Amino acid sequence: MPFYQRLGEVPRKRHVQFRENGTLLTEEVMGLEGFTGNESILYHLYSPCRVMELGDFEPIVREEWVPETHAHRHLKTYEATEPSGDEISGRRTLMWNDDVEISLCRPASTMEYFFRNGEGDEVVFVHEGCGTLETIFGDVPYCDGDYVVIPRGTTYRFRPEGPQRHLVFETPGLIEIPRRYRNQYGQIVEGAPYYHRDIHPPTELRTIREQGEFAVKVRVRGGYQTYVVDYHPFDVVGWDGYLYPWTFSIHDFEPITGRIHQPPPSHQTFAGPNFVICSFCPRKLDFDPLAVPIPYHHSNLQSEEMIYYVSGTFGSRKGVEVGSITLHPSGLPHGPQPGLAEASIGMHETTELAVMCDTFRPLRLSTFARDLDDGRYMLSWYQNAQDGDAAAGDDATGAGLTSHLSAARSTRRRGAAGGSTSSGDGATGPRSATRASSPRCRRSARSAARPSSASGRSSSPRRSRRTRRRRGRPGR
Numbered sequence: 513m514p515f516y517q518r519l520g521e522v523p524r525k526r527h528v529q530f531r532e533n534g535t536l537l538t539e540e541v542m543g544l545e546g547f548t549g550n551e552s553i554l555y556h557l558y559s560p561c562r563v564m565e566l567g568d569f570e571p572i573v574r575e576e577w578v579p580e581t582h583a584h585r586h587l588k589t590y591e592a593t594e595p596s597g598d599e600i601s602g603r604r605t606l607m608w609n610d611d612v613e614i615s616l617c618r619p620a621s622t623m624e625y626f627f628r629n630g631e632g633d634e635v636v637f638v639h640e641g642c643g644t645l646e647t648i649f650g651d652v653p654y655c656d657g658d659y660v661v662i663p664r665g666t667t668y669r670f671r672p673e674g675p676q677r678h679l680v681f682e683t684p685g686l687i688e689i690p691r692r693y694r695n696q697y698g699q700i701v702e703g704a705p706y707y708h709r710d711i712h713p714p715t716e717l718r719t720i721r722e723q724g725e726f727a728v729k730v731r732v733r734g735g736y737q738t739y740v741v742d743y744h745p746f747d748v749v750g751w752d753g754y755l756y757p758w759t760f761s762i763h764d765f766e767p768i769t770g771r772i773h774q775p776p777p778s779h780q781t782f783a784g785p786n787f788v789i790c791s792f793c794p795r796k797l798d799f800d801p802l803a804v805p806i807p808y809h810h811s812n813l814q815s816e817e818m819i820y821y822v823s824g825t826f827g828s829r830k831g832v833e834v835g836s837i838t839l840h841p842s843g844l845p846h847g848p849q850p851g852l853a854e855a856s857i858g859m860h861e862t863t864e865l866a867v868m869c870d871t872f873r874p875l876r877l878s879t880f881a882r883d884l885d886d887g888r889y890m891l892s893w894y895q896n897a898q899d900g901d902a903a904a905g906d907d908a909t910g911a912g913l914t915s916h917l918s919a920a921r922s923t924r925r926r927g928a929a930g931g932s933t934s935s936g937d938g939a940t941g942p943r944s945a946t947r948a949s950s951p952r953c954r955r956s957a958r959s960a961a962r963p964s965s966a967s968g969r970s971s972s973p974r975r976s977r978r979t980r981r982r983r984g985r986p987g988r
């Protein structure tokens with residue numbers, strides 16, 4: 513979607529004869545909005561219609577939780593989500609509406625089939641894990657911190673390296689780069705928080721000439737239909753166009769900061785129909801002497817706000833933690849807990865890393881979400897005011913994104929100058945297990961992208977892999 517790409521062999525012009533060893537290849541136009549939207553043209557060894565057996569249809573069954581009360585929610589997912597299924601069957605729906613479906617996935621097994629979402633785009637945020645998304649367009653390497661964007665119609669399977677933890681967004685609409693980030697020609701403009709170089713299309717097309725029996729599971733009409741084909745689905749010898757899977761690392765998002773507080777749209781990363789996905793990344797905070805760096809109270813009169821906390825120092829006792837999800841539904845105000853606005857003054861930076869999804873229409877909750885709900889979050893503003901805990905402690909709960917408080921406080925206690933938050937002490941226990949998405953990784957990603965000397969750099973497999981990936985990227 514972001515720009516024109518081409519891999520493998522394609523004929524000189526569209527819709528003309530293209531042969532391999534005398535055999536006419538099958539041309540497939542995969543496009544959006546009839547024949548007027550973005551499209552790619554693929555050249556197959558076999559007809560993509562060639563199905564040898566019609567398998568089962570499995571309807572998607574959601575167990576809805578309709579709470580008796582309308583309240584802010586805090587879901588603790590990190591320890592409570594056990595690995596199960598694979599990268600598709602292991603997706604456990606948390607919340608959904610007609611525009612977007614949000615799931616957690618900790619796969620326990622590897623996909624033994626190929627998958628295609630026939631009715632929606634997907635964004636898989638990789639909280640933990642690396643691997644390769646093998647697709648009909650070629651291999652897409654990914655690592656922790658990556659958003660893996662998969663347009664509908666892409667046949668794929670995950671090939672993970674190690675344990676995985678995914679936050680998955682599925683939408684019947686289109687995932688797009690926000691319109692205001694692009695000029696009339698499609699180029700990402702100056703001032704946007706990322707650029708084309710940060711977007712990584714498939715790196716290598718492997719045409720697999722293998723026959724046998726291969727299951728392809730397709731999400732359609734609210735369920736999964738399995739088809740069996742007699743050829744390997746990755747039979748494409750070449751393709752070109754604007755439609756293909758790609759990755760973007762949250763560590764490559766350039767935060768937009770200001771003299772006074774910047775509103776959440778400054779963190780926007782993707783646009784979908786009636787929802788947005790945003791990235792909250794480590795950054796300097798507001799620098800006006802009178803600035804209040806913490807978010808102001810706000811009422812999401814037309815929005816539901818879901819935030820998934822990835823890494824950083826989120827506080828301790830009553831606060832959010834890695835893997836926490838806060839849900840601030842429409843119709844209710846939320847904001848900093850008692851004392852936090854005052855305590856935030858003078859803070860210089862934050863180490864928080866989080867993914868937010870704001871929807872314009874109400875979200876429905878699953879029984880899985882019910883089981884993760886701490887049941888206490890709604891009253892935490894009152895209780896902290898009664899206890900006086902918030903102002904004195906490390907608790908950042910309810911502030912929206914105020915993890916910098918605990919980090920900065922820790923720094924102050926240690927007497928460090930300049931508000932450095934590089935080693936806040938809020939992360940303990942399971943939180944430290946998420947170090948993969950820390951600012952360290954952000955630095956490694958950037959240094960790997962630089963052609964300069966690599967003195968002092970680690971030679972970890974992850975780093976080497978990322979380096980290869982960056983270097984192996986085709987120019988554009």
Ligand SMILES: [Fe+2]
Nearest residue numbers: 810817840912
């Ligand atoms: Fe908020």
